Amino acid sequence: MCHVCDDEHPDHAPAGPDRRKILKMAGAGLAAVPLSGVLSSGGAQAAEAFSASTLGQSPFQVRAYGAQSTGGRIAPLQIQRRALTPHDVLIDVLYAGICHSDIHAVRGDWGAPSLPIVPGHEILGRVLAVGNQVTKFKVGEIAGVGCMVDSCGTCENCLADREQICLKGTTFTYDSPDKISGGQTFGGYSDRIVVNERFAIRIPPGMDLVSTAPILCAGITTFSPLRHWRVRPGQRVAVVGLGGLGHMAVKLAVAERADVTVFTTTPGKIADAVRLGAREALLWRDAAAMQKLANAFDLMISTVPYAFGVQPFMDMLKLDATFVNVGLGEARGINPASMAFGRKSLAGSMIGGIAETQAVIDHCFARNIRPDIELIRPDQINAAYERVVNKDVRYRFVIDFASTKESGSASR
Numbered sequence: 001m002c003h004v005c006d007d008e009h010p011d012h013a014p015a016g017p018d019r020r021k022i023l024k025m026a027g028a029g030l031a032a033v034p035l036s037g038v039l040s041s042g043g044a045q046a047a048e049a050f051s052a053s054t055l056g057q058s059p060f061q062v063r064a065y066g067a068q069s070t071g072g073r074i075a076p077l078q079i080q081r082r083a084l085t086p087h088d089v090l091i092d093v094l095y096a097g098i099c100h101s102d103i104h105a106v107r108g109d110w111g112a113p114s115l116p117i118v119p120g121h122e123i124l125g126r127v128l129a130v131g132n133q134v135t136k137f138k139v140g141e142i143a144g145v146g147c148m149v150d151s152c153g154t155c156e157n158c159l160a161d162r163e164q165i166c167l168k169g170t171t172f173t174y175d176s177p178d179k180i181s182g183g184q185t186f187g188g189y190s191d192r193i194v195v196n197e198r199f200a201i202r203i204p205p206g207m208d209l210v211s212t213a214p215i216l217c218a219g220i221t222t223f224s225p226l227r228h229w230r231v232r233p234g235q236r237v238a239v240v241g242l243g244g245l246g247h248m249a250v251k252l253a254v255a256e257r258a259d260v261t262v263f264t265t266t267p268g269k270i271a272d273a274v275r276l277g278a279r280e281a282l283l284w285r286d287a288a289a290m291q292k293l294a295n296a297f298d299l300m301i302s303t304v305p306y307a308f309g310v311q312p313f314m315d316m317l318k319l320d321a322t323f324v325n326v327g328l329g330e331a332r333g334i335n336p337a338s339m340a341f342g343r344k345s346l347a348g349s350m351i352g353g354i355a356e357t358q359a360v361i362d363h364c365f366a367r368n369i370r371p372d373i374e375l376i377r378p379d380q381i382n383a384a385y386e387r388v389v390n391k392d393v394r395y396r397f398v399i400d401f402a403s404t405k406e407s408g409s410a411s412r
Contacts, residue, residue, distance in 0.1 A: 056084040056129045064190035066118035070108040074381040082181045086133035094402040096188040097122030097213040120188030121147040121173040122213040136197040144201040146216035161353040204365045214371040214396040222249035223360040224352035225324045233257035241303035242269045247395040250276045304329040317344045373398045
């Protein structure tokens with residue numbers, strides 16, 4: 001995934017249904033079915049377009065915010081959401097985070113998007129209706145949706161809770177071929193979204209809803225490598241880039257009692273890094289300071305989304321240590337001999353599976369780890385995009401849809 005970082009271009013929750021049983025749900029029939037429940041209070045606007053007996057039983061139009069052209073401005077538009085299937089939940093969107101990936105996708109940096117494009121894969125909302133076989137959620141509960149909304153559920157990776165790398169193709173939350181409805185998927189910059197229950201995340205009662213959405217991308221993307229490489233107290237961890245993703249990497253590593261160092265290109269973020277819990281922060285253009293840290297780190301996590309020279313960072317790895325690229329920036333200038341002699345590894349990681357995403361939500365709730373966010377209105381999305389590009393956000397924008405709805409609420 002790509003995230004807000006500061007690279008300059010050159011430079012326990014209640015136990016739920018058994019996961020295996022949920023995965024088997026993937027093969028269930030997809031015909032629209034009778035639904036269970038509607039929002040019980042504050043639902044005047046939620047019920048405006050539907051009666052209690054028909055909510056979600058047929059495809060429906062919703063307001064969204066997206067671009068009609070590659071690189072175009074984000075503006076209001078209408079999109080169609082599918083009728084609920086037996087295992088679907090209909091979610092009234094309350095908050096949606098802005099990920100740097102959204103900007104790249106809209107602007108065609110990774111190839112021309114399908115149009116219109118409605119971004120958003122950090123989604124938090126209240127369940128309005130459920131299919132008649134849903135067991136994971138009840139109407140009125142809070143649910144989250146992250147970077148994916150479907151996978152085959154039967155391949156080796158899906159059965160290993162790695163749905164994000166489904167061997168038959170993961171369906172991502174937006175601008176991805178929609179295997180159920182046809183066309184492409186539309187993301188969370190919208191009033192409502194329909195998703196299979198196994199791709200929705202339980203949000204613990206009492207969790208701060210306004211700041212939770214970014215955990216569904218920025219949180220899981222950094223939590224996953226910290227867990228995979230088994231970071232332990234006292235180990236030295238470096239975070240390269242301090243943005244939406246990087247600041248979560250720092251918070252999560254510090255919570256593991258790791259000794260954290262941040263590398264940034266922005267002098268103004270040095271103090272922020274220390275405030276977030278890092279032992280020290282350095283400008284990565286300071287070659288002398290970086291050389292003094294040769295063979296110092298057990299793990300390095302890069303959040304840089306652009307091409308960068310990786311060898312100076314590889315030189316700071318200990319024997320058998322790993323540099324993990326989660327920002328997906330092209331790693332240039334690798335010295336194979338240096339890697340061989342130090343038995344150092346260059347690896348990648350992309351978000352996490354549904355079980356792991358639930359785990360990071362529960363982890364953050366239990367430890368009161370919250371992203372640093374700035375709340376904006378939907379009509380401020382375009383300005384927010386420019387500020388992300390200019391590194392003028394500390395550290396994640398969250399779009400407030402709740403305040404535009406009588407049914408919206410920031411508490412449970």
